[in-house]
Amino acid sequence: MSILVFLIGLSIVVLIGAGVVLFWAVDHGQFDDMETPGLLPLADADAVVPPDQARAATPAHAAPDEAR
Amino acid sequence: MSGNGDGCWHCGEALPRDPPLAHVAGEAHPVCCPGCRAAAEWIAALGLADYYRLREHAAARPPDVDETARAAQAFSRPELARHLVHDRPDGSAETLVVVEGLRCAACSWLIEHGVGALPGVGQVAVNGSARRARITFDPARVALPAIVDAFARLGYRALPLDAAALDDARGREARTAMKRLAVAGFGAMQAMMYASALYFGALDDLDPVARELFRWLGFAVATPVVVYAGVPFFAGAWRLLRARRLGMDVPVALAIILIYAGSVVEVLRGTGEVYFESVSMFVFFLLIGRYLEMRARHRAGDLTDALARSVPQVALRLAADGSTTRVGAFELAPGDRVLVSAGMLVPADGVLESAACRVDESLLTGESTPVGKRTGDALCAGSSVVDAAAVVRVERTGADTVISSIVALAARAASERPRIAQAGERAAARFVARVLTLAALTALGWLVIDPSHAFTATVAVLVVSCPCAFALAAPAAVTRALSVLAARGVLVVRPDALEALAGATHVMFDKTGTLTEPWLEVDRVETGAGIARDEALALAAALARTSTHPVARAIATALPATTLAVLDATSEAGAGITGRVGERELRLGHAGFALRDPAARDATTYGDDAVVLADARGVVAVLHVRERIREGARAAVTSLRSAGLEVMLVSGDTTTKVAALAGALGIEAWRARVDPAGKLAWLDALRGEGARVVAVGDGINDAPILAGADVGVAMASGAAIAQTASDIVLARDDPRALASTHALAKRTLATLLVNQRWALVYNLTAVPLAALGFVPPWLAALGMSASSLVVVLNALRLGREPPIAPPVVPVPAQATP
Numbered sequence: 001m002s003i004l005v006f007l008i009g010l011s012i013v014v015l016i017g018a019g020v021v022l023f024w025a026v027d028h029g030q031f032d033d034m035e036t037p038g039l040l041p042l043a044d045a046d047a048v049v050p051p052d053q054a055r056a057a058t059p060a061h062a063a064p065d066e067a068r
Numbered sequence: 069m070s071g072n073g074d075g076c077w078h079c080g081e082a083l084p085r086d087p088p089l090a091h092v093a094g095e096a097h098p099v100c101c102p103g104c105r106a107a108a109e110w111i112a113a114l115g116l117a118d119y120y121r122l123r124e125h126a127a128a129r130p131p132d133v134d135e136t137a138r139a140a141q142a143f144s145r146p147e148l149a150r151h152l153v154h155d156r157p158d159g160s161a162e163t164l165v166v167v168e169g170l171r172c173a174a175c176s177w178l179i180e181h182g183v184g185a186l187p188g189v190g191q192v193a194v195n196g197s198a199r200r201a202r203i204t205f206d207p208a209r210v211a212l213p214a215i216v217d218a219f220a221r222l223g224y225r226a227l228p229l230d231a232a233a234l235d236d237a238r239g240r241e242a243r244t245a246m247k248r249l250a251v252a253g254f255g256a257m258q259a260m261m262y263a264s265a266l267y268f269g270a271l272d273d274l275d276p277v278a279r280e281l282f283r284w285l286g287f288a289v290a291t292p293v294v295v296y297a298g299v300p301f302f303a304g305a306w307r308l309l310r311a312r313r314l315g316m317d318v319p320v321a322l323a324i325i326l327i328y329a330g331s332v333v334e335v336l337r338g339t340g341e342v343y344f345e346s347v348s349m350f351v352f353f354l355l356i357g358r359y360l361e362m363r364a365r366h367r368a369g370d371l372t373d374a375l376a377r378s379v380p381q382v383a384l385r386l387a388a389d390g391s392t393t394r395v396g397a398f399e400l401a402p403g404d405r406v407l408v409s410a411g412m413l414v415p416a417d418g419v420l421e422s423a424a425c426r427v428d429e430s431l432l433t434g435e436s437t438p439v440g441k442r443t444g445d446a447l448c449a450g451s452s453v454v455d456a457a458a459v460v461r462v463e464r465t466g467a468d469t470v471i472s473s474i475v476a477l478a479a480r481a482a483s484e485r486p487r488i489a490q491a492g493e494r495a496a497a498r499f500v501a502r503v504l505t506l507a508a509l510t511a512l513g514w515l516v517i518d519p520s521h522a523f524t525a526t527v528a529v530l531v532v533s534c535p536c537a538f539a540l541a542a543p544a545a546v547t548r549a550l551s552v553l554a555a556r557g558v559l560v561v562r563p564d565a566l567e568a569l570a571g572a573t574h575v576m577f578d579k580t581g582t583l584t585e586p587w588l589e590v591d592r593v594e595t596g597a598g599i600a601r602d603e604a605l606a607l608a609a610a611l612a613r614t615s616t617h618p619v620a621r622a623i624a625t626a627l628p629a630t631t632l633a634v635l636d637a638t639s640e641a642g643a644g645i646t647g648r649v650g651e652r653e654l655r656l657g658h659a660g661f662a663l664r665d666p667a668a669r670d671a672t673t674y675g676d677d678a679v680v681l682a683d684a685r686g687v688v689a690v691l692h693v694r695e696r697i698r699e700g701a702r703a704a705v706t707s708l709r710s711a712g713l714e715v716m717l718v719s720g721d722t723t724t725k726v727a728a729l730a731g732a733l734g735i736e737a738w739r740a741r742v743d744p745a746g747k748l749a750w751l752d753a754l755r756g757e758g759a760r761v762v763a764v765g766d767g768i769n770d771a772p773i774l775a776g777a778d779v780g781v782a783m784a785s786g787a788a789i790a791q792t793a794s795d796i797v798l799a800r801d802d803p804r805a806l807a808s809t810h811a812l813a814k815r816t817l818a819t820l821l822v823n824q825r826w827a828l829v830y831n832l833t834a835v836p837l838a839a840l841g842f843v844p845p846w847l848a849a850l851g852m853s854a855s856s857l858v859v860v861l862n863a864l865r866l867g868r869e870p871p872i873a874p875p876v877v878p879v880p881a882q883a884t885p
Contacts, residue, residue, distance in 0.1 A: 015254060022250050026243050036176040039122045
């Protein structure tokens with residue numbers, strides 16, 4: 001009987017914990033976009049080059065600044 | 069799915085004969101235009117070439133970077149920036165943009181990284197389904213024009229929204245709904261677990277202390293479900309009661325309160341049965357239905373965004389001395405003169421002051437052929453000047469413009485539409501009312517016979533008849549139908565539209581863009597003596613390729629493989645194109661232009677739709693251009709008619725064109741030259757005679773009838789405002805999808821009724837037994853679950869029949885005008 005009370009108490013604590021975590025996640029936008037994050041592991045996002053460096057690397061004929 | 073073999077590597081459009089090459093990761097890929105090349109190489113230079121590997125759809129054609137950058141300069145004006153940028157307490161700034169060209173998750177990924185890499189930009193949060201992005205940035209290091217520019221270089225057009233839109237009501241609604249659903253789900257699972265302990269304990273003598281414990285535990289988990297997750301039902305019921313109406317929410321809220329209060333009393337008294345699991349499951353099931361409905365509604369976009377996409381935010385104001393200033397469109401006042409360069413949108417309603425030009429009013433009218441305007445003619449905000457820069461004297465701005473008034477007309481038509489009370493809702497409300505009466509009678513009866521049993525028996529009646537199966541009957545069938553339709557490319561925005569569709573009597577089609585393709589095609593070619601058809605067509609196509617006029621485009625696509633080189637091509641607005649092929653001087657255009665004989669234009673020899681190709685010796689060929697009937701239009705009309713619907717055609721186009729199409733499709737009831745108000749009047753007249761009308765359209769001019777009809781159906785390639793005003797969007801632009809949707813709607817309604825009858829039969833058997841006190845709680849719960857299961861399984865049978873239209877490869881469900 002006492003083990004039952006203990007386990008049920010534990011399950012309620014876990015339940016409340018799960019609820020708190022879920023509320024936090026929802027409030028922090030974790031469920032706002034359900035599609036893009038699925039791509040993250042497939043992409044090599046560390047390779048992002050800051051735009052000023054990227055500008056130097058772009059082939060001359062296409063450098064967007066040239067047109068202005 | 070990266071670049072395909074025969075199209076542009078970036079946007080997938082047809083390649084020109086000698087395509088530019090984009091150098092990406094050491095490989096050269098053919099692209100269709102310098103814009104695509106710049107975007108592709110910029111994406112690669114940022115280190116984001118993975119985009120091409122991740123995307124599911126080809127990109128939209130990129131906007132002109134320089135033009136966008138020039139226009140974006142206006143965003144740095146303090147008057148405009150105040151409207152578009154929101155300062156946050158911590159010193160950073162925030163702005164919200166509508167992103168045009170956003171097609172799949174890879175686009176969101178690309179934007180988050182590509183724009184986020186800009187120095188000074190903090191967080192970039194892209195909402196793919198709403199096509200919005202929220203950007204936080206440091207105003208000291210980066211300004212709005214640079215951010216808009218960063219979007220443009222990646223190939224997207226970003227339209228900043230008014231700062232008022234930052235108050236994201238939809239985002240909040242979605243988050244709250246998710247929390248309520250989670251609480252109800254967790255609570256229902258736990259309550260069910262404790263309840264099963266009670267049920268099975270009751271079979272083998274549960275320790276009274278443990279029994280007491282489980283009852284209190286049930287109370288503990290069901291309380292947040294009722295008090296927090298159940299709020300939408302109580303709020304809805306309260307709104308209905310204040311409006312003196314009885315909707316679905318009233319009996320639902322009553323049932324929740326009664327079952328919960330009854331169980332609480334039993335817990336406190338320590339006798340009788342508790343039904344915390346029933347009430348939790350009830351709330352959970354109902355919330356699932358509400359949540360799916362909300363998701364569909366949010367996916368449809370909203371009117372603010374649609375308007376922002378249709379009317380430019382900046383204008384080029386002309387001063388008296390001829391100098392120009394970029395100002396926000398809202399700063400314009402009647403009497404101002406604005407310069408609209410070729411290809412740009414007119415920012416306000418006004419009068420043309422400069423020389424004649426051609427104007428594309430397709431956004432407003434749905435007709436794709438540009439209209440010639442002369443000095444003094446009226447221009448509408450949102451139409452685009454095709455061939456030359458125009459000076460416009462502003463007459464009406466903002467909310468007074470034609471486009472705004474059409475949107476307002478749509479909004480009013482939508483609010484005035486008498487909602488047909490949903491059959492499911494009506495039946496459920498009636499049922500719950502009966503159950504409540506029965507519960508009251510049970511209570512009375514037992515009070516007379518044996519007051520100690522009164523309360524227990526009354527609650528048992530409520531629970532056994534727990535409207536779970538009933539509450540599930542409609543949502544299960546409708547949700548199943550919605551997911552089947554979504555897989556077929558039919559997006560149902562308002563779920564009760566299915567029921568309205570099933571009961572429809574008339575279908576009112578718009579012409580252009582709905583039953584016909586929004587572009588033209590070459591119908592017939594008559595050649596002069598001794599000239600082969602293909603040779604003539606090759607010459608015409610070569611010339612036509614140098615112009616963007618819709619007729620020219622139709623001719624160019626008639627023979628895209630032509631390799632003839634055209635020299636000295638010039639096009640004359642409203643007339644035609646001249647150019648040399650080899651030594652031959654060619655003219656393509658209306659008869660008067662091509663033959664250098666003004667009299668020939670009026671001659672009826674060639675007909676309205678004729679385009680003449682001529683050289684120095686005379687006519688080479690006469691090409692007849694016409695609107696192409698959409699594939700499946702005929703099949704759609706036939707199957708809708710065989711389903712017993714009356715099909716009608718209404719259009720703003722000329723009588724001859726409408727009559728021809730009506731004849732070709734076998735439509736007897738048609739009207740031509742009708743403006744939006746006229747369409748709405750016809751619709752109202754039909755409705756007055758008791759007809760239930762489905763309206764199908766694609767232009768802004770259709771928005772009022774789409775919103776006012778019992779069911780509005782829009783084409784995904786049409787105007788955003790038309791889609792916003794509709795209940796159903798056909799993502800594949802295939803009119804046949806409407807016929808199969810109608811068939812499925814009918815079957816859905818039939819399933820729904822079968823489900824409700826089943827639930828009724830179950831309840832008719834179980835309730836009297838419960839009222840007499842014969843049903844033990846575990847049996848009541850078992851019966852309740854079984855009846856719910858039957859209802860769900862029955863709903864799953866929907867959509868197993870093949871659709872009428874053949875399945876096609878999915879295309880992006882949105883339009884990029």
